[in-house]
């Protein structure tokens with residue numbers, strides 16, 4: 285079998301959850317490799333409609349071992365709530381495993397996330413204020429507390445004491461707010477630890493065993509490439525890498541073990557939070573896309589900014605991830621559009637740019653250069669055969685394949701699991 289990394293090709297919310305839920309039917313393992321509960325993967329299947337923030341989207345397939353990898357940061361309260369919600373809907377969660385190396389989001393992370401955003405004022409990054417950035421900062425600052433620490437109360441207390449001493453100094457002296465109580469956090473997290481203990485394991489060896497058995501393993505990405513701390517629109521980025529390469533590091537396998545990289549793209553583009561977005565549509569077309577596709581954040585409910593497909597950004601995304609295949613979602617949203625635009629280059633200071641600039645202030649001033657293609661008037665939602673899609677839709681996809689130098693292997697034409705056309709096998 286194979287290891288397939290599934291990665292957001294744009295600014296997130298491309299529909300990765302739906303794609304993974306579908307592919308998981310054939311898989312034996314799904315391992316989430318980055319981000320935290322700032323992700324919101326929507327899955328609509330026979331169990332109901334779910335917004336998964338931490339639990340891998342393979343949880344609905346009982347034969348799948350679902351791993352929350354070492355590259356994820358975990359808010360124990362939100363993970364427990366998610367597990368309870370799933371169980372209340374009749375979903376078996378006994379096949380969930382949590383890496384003992386995954387870092388924990390602590391109450392000071394959430395508090396500091398909000399305080400830091402307030403301090404930035406007009407320059408706020410638009411974070412979800414869930415403490416993800418501060419938790420990843422502590423990981424590299426060697427101040428973090430890991431899931432495995434919850435299994436030993438003495439170790440946990442000693443790590444918590446050192447971290448909280450420092451955090452309380454920042455809270456009181458820099459932000460002039462009240463300090464947090466060691467006892468309260470300790471009690472609360474010991475309780476979380478007791479509930480999560482059965483799930484916490486050393487996971488890289490579990491994945492390694494699955495590799496030896498040649499299971500089909502899906503590496504589940506969160507957010508999207510253009511939010512990567514290195515290659516995204518810095519500083520308007522997320523705090524862990526959503527790229528395919530992080531699939532190896534965030535689960536503890538060799539990069540050479542990854543056989544295929546599936547990039548998930550919307551047929552248009554969206555972005556939530558601050559930062560440049562050259563093809564953003566602030567007009568009626570943008571509004572139409574938002575309302576038709578319900579483009580409101582799965583985690584925060586914030587309206588998403590909508591725009592035409594940006595093939596300059598898409599090409600860059602394809603380049604840094606090495607996509608072997610693309611899953612194109614939301615094609616149905618274009619049903620009834622008289623024509624559709626694709627941004628093929630940018631104009632900056634009278635020059636044509638064919639690349640994605642690394643400087644966000646330049647990207648913010650780039651004007652999109654569009655190519656216009658004819659739209660189609662029929663509904664695609666019930667089509668299950670690629671050949672039956674309107675010729676204009678197939679032409680649109682062929683042009684995207686050309687621009688991204690990658691084949692589209694899956695086409696999604698609605699939110700439900702069965703609304704997916706497999707053009708070719710990705711395995």
Ligand code: GDP
Nearest residue numbers: 297298299300301324325326614696697698699
């Ligand atoms: P993810 O984080 O990448 O999994 O994406 P989100 O769950 O944040 O957002 C994707 C949204 O689009 C969800 O509400 C999905 O139910 C919905 N969706 C996924 N694929 C399609 C599609 O092909 N067409 C339509 N109309 N909606 C889709």
